[in-house]
Amino acid sequence: MQEKVLMKGNEALAEAAIRAGCRCFFGYPITPQTEIAAYMAKRMPKVGGAYLQAESEIAAINMVYGAAASGARAMTSSSSPGISLKAEGISYLAGSDLPAVIINIVRGGPGLGGIQPAQSDYNQVTRGLAHGDFHVIAFAPNSIQEMCDLIFDAFDLADTYRMPAMILGDGMLGQMMEPVALPEPHEVSASAKPWAANGTKGAREHNIINSLYIEASELEDKVLARYERYRVIEEKEARHEEFMLDDAEIVVVAYGASSRISRNAVVAAREKGIKVGMIRPITLWPFPKKALADKAPSAKAFLSVELSMGQMVDDIRLAISCSKPVYLASRTGGVIITPDEILAKLVEIDGGIK
Amino acid sequence: MNKRITIFAGHYGSGKTNLALNYAFHLRKKHENVVVCDLDIVNPYFRTKDSVRELEEAEIRLISPKYANTNVDIPSLPAEVAWVFRDERMQVVIDVGGDDSGAVALGQYADDIKTSGYDMLLVFNKRRYLTSSSEEASEILRDIEKISHLRFTGVVNNTNLAKETTREIVLEGEATAKELSDHLSLSLLFTSFEESVDVSEALRYSKPFPIKIFRKPGWYIF
Numbered sequence: 202m203q204e205k206v207l208m209k210g211n212e213a214l215a216e217a218a219i220r221a222g223c224r225c226f227f228g229y230p231i232t233p234q235t236e237i238a239a240y241m242a243k244r245m246p247k248v249g250g251a252y253l254q255a256e257s258e259i260a261a262i263n264m265v266y267g268a269a270a271s272g273a274r275a276m277t278s279s280s281s282p283g284i285s286l287k288a289e290g291i292s293y294l295a296g297s298d299l300p301a302v303i304i305n306i307v308r309g310g311p312g313l314g315g316i317q318p319a320q321s322d323y324n325q326v327t328r329g330l331a332h333g334d335f336h337v338i339a340f341a342p343n344s345i346q347e348m349c350d351l352i353f354d355a356f357d358l359a360d361t362y363r364m365p366a367m368i369l370g371d372g373m374l375g376q377m378m379e380p381v382a383l384p385e386p387h388e389v390s391a392s393a394k395p396w397a398a399n400g401t402k403g404a405r406e407h408n409i410i411n412s413l414y415i416e417a418s419e420l421e422d423k424v425l426a427r428y429e430r431y432r433v434i435e436e437k438e439a440r441h442e443e444f445m446l447d448d449a450e451i452v453v454v455a456y457g458a459s460s461r462i463s464r465n466a467v468v469a470a471r472e473k474g475i476k477v478g479m480i481r482p483i484t485l486w487p488f489p490k491k492a493l494a495d496k497a498p499s500a501k502a503f504l505s506v507e508l509s510m511g512q513m514v515d516d517i518r519l520a521i522s523c524s525k526p527v528y529l530a531s532r533t534g535g536v537i538i539t540p541d542e543i544l545a546k547l548v549e550i551d552g553g554i555k
Numbered sequence: 556m557n558k559r560i561t562i563f564a565g566h567y568g569s570g571k572t573n574l575a576l577n578y579a580f581h582l583r584k585k586h587e588n589v590v591v592c593d594l595d596i597v598n599p600y601f602r603t604k605d606s607v608r609e610l611e612e613a614e615i616r617l618i619s620p621k622y623a624n625t626n627v628d629i630p631s632l633p634a635e636v637a638w639v640f641r642d643e644r645m646q647v648v649i650d651v652g653g654d655d656s657g658a659v660a661l662g663q664y665a666d667d668i669k670t671s672g673y674d675m676l677l678v679f680n681k682r683r684y685l686t687s688s689s690e691e692a693s694e695i696l697r698d699i700e701k702i703s704h705l706r707f708t709g710v711v712n713n714t715n716l717a718k719e720t721t722r723e724i725v726l727e728g729e730a731t732a733k734e735l736s737d738h739l740s741l742s743l744l745f746t747s748f749e750e751s752v753d754v755s756e757a758l759r760y761s762k763p764f765p766i767k768i769f770r771k772p773g774w775y776i777f
Contacts, residue, residue, distance in 0.1 A: 206684040207716055209568050216684065232599045232628050236567075239656075315626035316599050373774065376600045378568050380716045383684070535626070537773055 205380040210345050211236035213381055217349035218276050221356045222389035224250035225275040227264035232316040233372040234306035237278040258283040262290030269299040270410040272397030274356055278304035281322050291365055292331035296412030300359035304368045306375035309535035317535025318372030321509035326369050327486045334424045336431050338366040339485040341456040345379040362430050373458040434487055441489035442481040449478025451550055452496055454517050455506035456482045463506045466543035475551045493520035501554045503527045506543055558672045560647045565678035566686040566695050567653020570713040574747055575650035576606055577766040579615050586646045590639055593619035594660040596630030597652035606769045640667035655698035665704035674708045681714040681728035689735040710736040712746040725754045733760040
């Protein structure tokens with residue numbers, strides 16, 4: 202374990218990405234994630250990597266496509282409106298089976314919205330990121346240490362399953378500072394990507410990276426093969442954390458910043474004698490359905506706590522097959538929910554189920 | 556340290572804002588007219604304006620960008636800033652944005668600041684990644700001086716690891732801060748630490764400056 206240092210979320214993400222072997226970063230500034238690009242601008246040249254401030258978000262994601270196609274570990278980052286702009290490129294990455302990491306430090310929306318923290322891109326990342334049949338693996342860290350650790354997993358899983366992975370942070374996680382133990386750098390072998398378009402050296406056939414298929418049946422086969430991989434991912438890669446869950450009658454479901462706030466509310470509710478626990482999704486896709494389904498029989502109600510308008514509620518209902526009521530406690534638009542607001546909701550639910 | 560203007564500058568995240576606030580409260584014990592001037596044009600979330608209530612209660616004036624803490628992401632500074640350099644009754648504490656990019660805002664007032672007389676303090680935190688050594692901190696110092704057209708006059712040891720700060724961490728920071736100040740031929744003025752981490756007796760090269768941590772209201776995440 203290395204000596205702990207104090208880091209801001211955004212710079213920790215950038216440094217961890219470099220340590221995970223990322224040597225190509227293309228970005229465009231937007232609050233509240235600008236420090237990622239600023240950090241990369243300073244550090245990449247020192248580690249022999251490439252940093253480029255693109256002329257737009259769209260250019261940046263397409264540069265990621267090029268670098269990923271050549272087998273490099275490539276990354277871009279943005280905040281909500283910028284991710285919408287990158288959406289087309291992310292669909293092309295998925296359609297070309299290219300691994301890449303995209304960071305979204307979410308701010309209030311829709312439209313230009315605001316610069317304060319939000320979680321209102323949940324639906325976007327778990328469903329409608331862009332056109333076509335595809336998924337991205339979405340990680341939702343809730344501490345700066347976890348952001349550092351998950352970025353390694355994001356790169357590794359993106360490579361393993363040949364698909365884009367996203368770290369969904371929020372403005373709060375991007376901007377706050379915490380002590381972290383930075384993970385040790387790890388070596389990435391270029392030879393592990395036999396599909397990469399990195400020069401035949403006259404020794405093999407050309408590798409072609411492409412998302413256009415002339416025959417419908419050929420495209421269908423590609424999509425079906427991809428969905429077979431998605432099925433494996435849903436089975437193997439869903440992650441969550443449990444807190445005071447064993448005897449819980451009300452289950453709070455919260456991720457990222459709102460899970461930290463919820464934790465305070467869970468403790469406060471326990472002090473009032475209300476049996477509350479929490480399931481914190483660490484991956485949003487795949488959603489930790491099994492953990493919720495397993496808990497459903499002994500739970501009386503679920504409460505989704507979000508900095509968005511109930512975007513996670515349907516996933517909770519689906520995971521528990523609508524077997525128990527699912528309530529919502531939320532603030533949005535960049536307003537941060539307080540533990541007291543969550544506690545009030547828990548007291549209200551508890552009153553109703555007795 | 557008895558100039559009318561005190562500037563806190565350094566790496567972003569080194570603790571400038573918190574230190575500037577504490578220093579203003581410290582000055583207020585002796586002076587009637589204390590003003591905190593927020594020249595941070597780079598940090599969107601954590602700013603002196605978060606502590607506006609405490610400052611008002613202590614009758615410390617705050618001058619901050621008009622749109623601080625709103626969704627207007629525009630680095631405009633109020634005209635009042637120019638006034639504080641002219642009014643000689645004022646004790647001015649300036650909180651500068653991080654790194655050289657944050658110091659851009661300072662540069663335009665350099666002539667006024669020089670005329671009034673100033674102390675510019677480099678805030679050093681050994682536990683901040685990439686500025687933990689004397690060499691790295693010197694590099695930041697040179698970048699800031701170049702952009703601000705002002706010279707640092709002293710070093711402050713603000714070494715901390717947030718909630719995990721220990722006595723040893725502060726003292727280790729003090730030793731490196733001493734090395735840094737010697738290397739720069741500046742004096743190491745004081746070591747700041749949260750009141751609960753009592754190291755006053757153990758400091759070897761600097762005066763103790765116990766501080767209070769000002770937290771952003773409404774963010775119950777810690």
